[in-house]
Amino acid sequence: MTEYERSRTMPAQPEHVYDQAANIGQMDSWLPEALHVHAEEPPAVTVHEDRTDHDTAALLRSRHDQMRLEWGTREQGGYSGWLQVAGIGGGASEVTVHLSVFDDDHDPGEKAVGDALDTSLRRLEEQVRLRVDHAAG
Template identity: 40%
Template sequence: MTEYEAERRLHHPADTVFAAVADLHHADEWGPGDLHVRGHDGDLTTVDKGGSEGDGGVPGLARIRPEQMRVEWGVEGSPDYTGWIQVMHADEGHSRVVVHLSFLGDRPEAHPGPAADAVQRRLEEGLARLAERLDA
């Protein structure tokens, strides 16, 4: 298993940041790849990762955990790809955000090399985009 993680301190309260993160209809603006929301049932959301909405991207599930200020996701029916984003309180008016991905199996991202470097870069860029979105 290969794991990736990025962290960023944001100049916004944790509740504000979590509201943005939990709005999965906008997850493609900051998330690690293209995510397209297909359905919603309580805290469980069905998403497609990659491709465009309805064109058969990889089906996945996302779970919003408001009591933990956390969103978790993965590929439906497979442990080969999972991730989560956690929002935490920091100094007054600030928060910390950690995003984490895990890869198993023969996926290129599960091994050192260009794909692994790209994953880490996408995580850091995603947190930068989240900060920009909140600052707008």
């Protein structure tokens, strides 16, 4: 098993950040560009990967009271992860995303996963900024 984790500070209240991250209909705007989440009967979702044109049965749980998302594959148990939003004062938040890969044969490697996590956090911050700027303007 391999573990990956990244964090990023975002200039918005934690509730705003969490609401953006947890919105299934807008996850494509911040997830890695090749991944798409399709809601089924909650917490069941399907994750489609463009690169392989493959659908994976997964679970996605939103724990709003903890400002935490948790996910993982349903059948094969290949990966799991979580996203946690925490307020850090002054109207800012820290977002941490963690990924556990259980099958080393399907682990894309530290650089690929690190880049994907960093890019996803950057894209989430962009979406949060758009939402906060739009609400203020």
